[in-house]
Amino acid sequence: MLSYAIRRLLGAIPTLLVIITLAFFMMRIAPGGPFDGERRLPPEIEANIMAAYDLDRPLYQQYFLYLGRLVQGDLGPSFRTRDFTVNEIIASGLPVSVRLGLSAITVALLLGTTLGVFAALRQNRPSDYSVMTLAMVGITIPSFVTAPLLTLLFGVYGISLFGFEISLPVGGWNGGALRNMILPVTVLALPQIAIIARLTRGSMVEVLRSNYVRTARAKGLSSFRVVTRHALRAGLLPIVSYLGYGIAALATGSLVVEQIFGLPGIGRYFVQGALNRDYTLVLGVVIVYAALIISLNLVADLLYRVLDPRVSFE
Amino acid sequence: MMTPVFPQERAEIMQAAQAIKGRSLWVDARRRLFRNKAAVVSMIVLGIIALMAIFAPFLSPYEFDEIDYGLVQRAPSWWPGDDVLGYAGGAHWFGMDSVGRDLFVRTLYGARVSLAVGLVATCVSLMIGVLYGATAGFLGGRIDNLMMRFVDILYSLPFIFFVIILMVIFEQNFILLFVAIGAVEWLTMARIVRGQTLSVKQKEFVEAARAGGVGNWGIISRHIIPNVVGPVIVYVTLLIPQVILAESFLSFLGLGIREPMTSWGVLISEGANALETAPWLLLFPAGFMAVTLFCFNFIGDGLRDALDPKDR
Numbered sequence: 001m002l003s004y005a006i007r008r009l010l011g012a013i014p015t016l017l018v019i020i021t022l023a024f025f026m027m028r029i030a031p032g033g034p035f036d037g038e039r040r041l042p043p044e045i046e047a048n049i050m051a052a053y054d055l056d057r058p059l060y061q062q063y064f065l066y067l068g069r070l071v072q073g074d075l076g077p078s079f080r081t082r083d084f085t086v087n088e089i090i091a092s093g094l095p096v097s098v099r100l101g102l103s104a105i106t107v108a109l110l111l112g113t114t115l116g117v118f119a120a121l122r123q124n125r126p127s128d129y130s131v132m133t134l135a136m137v138g139i140t141i142p143s144f145v146t147a148p149l150l151t152l153l154f155g156v157y158g159i160s161l162f163g164f165e166i167s168l169p170v171g172g173w174n175g176g177a178l179r180n181m182i183l184p185v186t187v188l189a190l191p192q193i194a195i196i197a198r199l200t201r202g203s204m205v206e207v208l209r210s211n212y213v214r215t216a217r218a219k220g221l222s223s224f225r226v227v228t229r230h231a232l233r234a235g236l237l238p239i240v241s242y243l244g245y246g247i248a249a250l251a252t253g254s255l256v257v258e259q260i261f262g263l264p265g266i267g268r269y270f271v272q273g274a275l276n277r278d279y280t281l282v283l284g285v286v287i288v289y290a291a292l293i294i295s296l297n298l299v300a301d302l303l304y305r306v307l308d309p310r311v312s313f314e
Numbered sequence: 315m316m317t318p319v320f321p322q323e324r325a326e327i328m329q330a331a332q333a334i335k336g337r338s339l340w341v342d343a344r345r346r347l348f349r350n351k352a353a354v355v356s357m358i359v360l361g362i363i364a365l366m367a368i369f370a371p372f373l374s375p376y377e378f379d380e381i382d383y384g385l386v387q388r389a390p391s392w393w394p395g396d397d398v399l400g401y402a403g404g405a406h407w408f409g410m411d412s413v414g415r416d417l418f419v420r421t422l423y424g425a426r427v428s429l430a431v432g433l434v435a436t437c438v439s440l441m442i443g444v445l446y447g448a449t450a451g452f453l454g455g456r457i458d459n460l461m462m463r464f465v466d467i468l469y470s471l472p473f474i475f476f477v478i479i480l481m482v483i484f485e486q487n488f489i490l491l492f493v494a495i496g497a498v499e500w501l502t503m504a505r506i507v508r509g510q511t512l513s514v515k516q517k518e519f520v521e522a523a524r525a526g527g528v529g530n531w532g533i534i535s536r537h538i539i540p541n542v543v544g545p546v547i548v549y550v551t552l553l554i555p556q557v558i559l560a561e562s563f564l565s566f567l568g569l570g571i572r573e574p575m576t577s578w579g580v581l582i583s584e585g586a587n588a589l590e591t592a593p594w595l596l597l598f599p600a601g602f603m604a605v606t607l608f609c610f611n612f613i614g615d616g617l618r619d620a621l622d623p624k625d626r
Contacts, residue, residue: 015467026479140607142559144566144579145600148586156590245469252474256566260586270475271567274482286475 005302012294016287020070023286024063027279053079066283075284080276086284090266094288096173097258097265101250103185108192108246113239115193116200117227120235123205131197138194143253147187147260154183171262184261188253192246199242204235233307240304244297251289343544346620353616356609363606367429370422376406378423379415379574386414387592408598411581412588420576421599427577428603431492432558436550438496439557443503444546450504451511462508465501474498477560481569491570495560499553506545514541544621551614555607562603578603 041049050056054065069076075086119131155170169180207213208231216230217223255267262268266285273281347353366373390409408417450461480494514520520537528536562579564570566586571577578599585596 029483136611140611141604145582148589148596152589274478
């Protein structure tokens with residue numbers, strides 16, 4: 001297993017290199033540069049700025065310079081956010097994004113699998129249909145619609161539930177206070193809950209029909225035990241293999257959620273950086289996201305292999 | 315004990331077999347699909363939305379980029395001239411947007427763009443995915459391994475980031491939007507087609523056909539393709555809403571369709587900004603998009619049940 005993990009990690013290096021190279025050159029093909037402003041700078045000053053950021057060198061030299069710095073863990077200075085290095089910006093944004101993503105995936109896993117198992121146990125009954133219809137709603141309504149709608153409900157109008165006036169902050173991070181996290185995490189988790197519920201239902205329906213579950217039932221085990229000890233173990237495998245994909249989907253979703261709720265995560269920096277031609281910032285964020293997705297994929301993969309004895313570490 | 319079948323005898327048997335009118339897979343599937351109420355209703359609703367999108371210019375007296383500064387963010391009105399402020403104006407069913415354009419006609423124009431992106435980008439990914447997946451599946455062995463390893467690598471790329479960079483590079487080019495999204499979404503299609511081809515290739519009925527003397531082409535066209543097409547059709551109906559979502563996502567971030575042209579993503583983004591003063595600007599486009607996505611998903615589910623009844 002260890003050798004498998006190491007092999008996979010080594011295999012991730014070329015992937016990362018491809019991502020870096022693609023992103024680097026794609027950014028540079030783009031017309032317009034980070035220092036195009038409304039006002040033309042005097043040529044000497046412009047030349048000085050270009051020299052300071054190594055932009056006056058040939059592209060391939062810039063590429064290798066960048067790679068060289070990257071190996072030392074230096075993502076370079078931000079072109080647009082003056083006085084900040086990309087490392088500093090990412091260091092300030094990453095904890096926000098990671099916390100948001102982890103909370104969302106935890107909520108999604110807990111609620112999604114529970115709903116899925118519930119629906120599978122009541123297959124083709126009204127409760128199954130209503131859970132699956134709800135899941136369909138969760139999948140089809142995108143986060144950039146749920147976010148404003150929830151904002152409208154909880155932030156603008158304010159809803160009173162059991163006599164309590166519920167009003168939640170609709171933006172800002174506030175040091176990661178729970179109140180500020182509720183809406184973004186909900187928005188981010190909703191589609192994942194829906195997808196995981198559907199996946200769980202599908203696989204559980206199949207597993208519950210399999211022979212070994214029938215055997216377990218025939219032995220006289222309680223229905224609870226059959227589900228939790230026998231069926232779930234196989235039934236949750238598709239969820240584990242979905243996790244890698246789900247994490248990438250979360251990263252995508254966080255772009256929108258951070259934008260809408262004004263959270264200082266790296267997703268928001270990415271969108272702003274792309275629009276501003278902040279080459280180093282965009283590259284830095286892409287690299288961090290890619291590394292995160294790849295390593296979490298690896299974790300999901302290892303987990304799958306641990307859980308499913310039929311798959312070997314080949 | 316096998317009795318040899320002589321050509322003449324075989325012709326007779328075949329004739330007898332043809333006399334019994336069997337129900338083909340597709341007739342069966344269609345029957346099952348039309349028995350699925352959710353799918354049928356979805357098809358009707360989707361048809362209406364598509365027709366409204368196609369005939370958008372004839373359905374409203376306003377142009378999609380016609381600005382009436384007197385009616386900025388006016389609430390929906392159903393009768394001409396019933397304005398609170400006494401400002402004479404026609405009926406604006408969905409109200410007016412933040413610069414005074416009729417939202418109804420804009421929602422329909424948004425439907426045009428979103429549906430067009432959905433169809434074209436899906437076709438792009440369909441072509442790439444089917445070709446790639448079928449090749450890998452048919453060839454098998456080492457080539458298959460290599461090709462699928464490549465797909466695995468692409469899978470782990472954070473694609474939306476590349477689409478965003480692409481959109482920035484090409485200054486929100488309309489055609490590129492189609493291609494970029496299509497080029498991103500083909501991976502799953504390739505996997506499905508390849509897996510299906512691989513498994514169908516080894517099925518008993520293919521073996522039986524081969525033993526019965528059916529040629530390669532016959533096996534491919536009569537046995538493999540019909541069994542691959544099912545999951546592909548199902549996936550296509552599920553892919554279209556994903557593509558529509560991807561486009562709206564980009565437009566929402568300000569990277570997709572450009573003003574004065576519009577798409578549902580642009581409209582939703584504008585609506586989200588005017589949420590407190592004019593909630594209808596969010597609700598109408600979001601409602602249209604949600605209904606459309608629902609319809610596609612219900613049709614997709616219906617098709618899956620119809621084509622593969624064992625998974626119900």
